[in-house]
Amino acid sequence: MSILVDLMAGAVDEGYANAAARRGAQPVPTVVRPTAGAARPLGLRGRTAIGAAVALALAGALFATAAVATHRGNAAANRDRKQLVAQVTLQTAATNALERQVSTLSTQVSNARTSALSLTDRGAGLLSQIKQLEPVDGAVPVVGTGVRVILDDAPASHAAGSDGSGVIVDSDLRAAVNGLFIAGAQAVSINGQRLTAQTAIREAGGAILVDFRPLSPPYTIDAIGPPSLGSTFSSSETGQLFVTDHQLYGLGFTVDDHQRLTLPSAASVVVHYAKPLESP
Numbered sequence: 001m002s003i004l005v006d007l008m009a010g011a012v013d014e015g016y017a018n019a020a021a022r023r024g025a026q027p028v029p030t031v032v033r034p035t036a037g038a039a040r041p042l043g044l045r046g047r048t049a050i051g052a053a054v055a056l057a058l059a060g061a062l063f064a065t066a067a068v069a070t071h072r073g074n075a076a077a078n079r080d081r082k083q084l085v086a087q088v089t090l091q092t093a094a095t096n097a098l099e100r101q102v103s104t105l106s107t108q109v110s111n112a113r114t115s116a117l118s119l120t121d122r123g124a125g126l127l128s129q130i131k132q133l134e135p136v137d138g139a140v141p142v143v144g145t146g147v148r149v150i151l152d153d154a155p156a157s158h159a160a161g162s163d164g165s166g167v168i169v170d171s172d173l174r175a176a177v178n179g180l181f182i183a184g185a186q187a188v189s190i191n192g193q194r195l196t197a198q199t200a201i202r203e204a205g206g207a208i209l210v211d212f213r214p215l216s217p218p219y220t221i222d223a224i225g226p227p228s229l230g231s232t233f234s235s236s237e238t239g240q241l242f243v244t245d246h247q248l249y250g251l252g253f254t255v256d257d258h259q260r261l262t263l264p265s266a267a268s269v270v271v272h273y274a275k276p277l278e279s280p
Helices: 002-009 014-024 044-117 121-137 170-183 229-234 237-249
Strands: 142-152 187-190 201-204 207-210 213-215 219-224 252-263
Touching: 044 121, 142 170, 142 229, 170 187, 170 201, 170 207, 170 219, 170 229, 170 237, 187 252, 219 252, 229 237, 229 252, 237 252
Parallel strands: none
Antiparallel strands: 142 219, 142 252, 187 219, 201 207, 207 213
């Protein structure tokens, strides 16, 4: 029992007791505990949580604003695109109607000219010359044997060179057309558009224009001429250059003979000068 009494009496070590006695001479700080319902000062953890919540709220607001703006922008872009497509469709229909009207009027003019020239012998001679020249200048459609040449850009698997080696350009079309005429072609069209002595083949903004009309690949060149037109063109210097480009750069190049090709008349044939006939 004496051991238990000693433990109870001397539970605090002597050193701790001396330190406690020394501190007893100093005022002990009073800890004020907040009462129920009183506001507590925020610690570092609390301020961090509130800052994170505010940042998340601001980020959410920014994302929501961006989503709304993107949605409105897409809607406006789709609306503008639909309006543009509608305008293009309307203008294309109007252009087609005008082309049909031009064709009808051209037929009427041709019939009236034939009737007027047939009244005299001299007029009949002029009419014969006109009939011979019309297929050449593209004033009338022509039908006959010929060749179809197709030029196309290299497929996506072939990377186009910085010099445009993988893309058909306006100079390629001009070379092909000139090569066909040298080989004996009498009439030529590109993508259904008849060429004349006044036709311009040029490039603008990355697009190839034929008489100011944009064309897109593949480019189909129909030419009417003698049965040997295809072989003569293929063996020419121009044809061999296209064969080399096909092998090196993957450009599309085919030459096929056709027993019957139909080329349309030119969209318009402009007369730059004329003089009246002398009286018979």
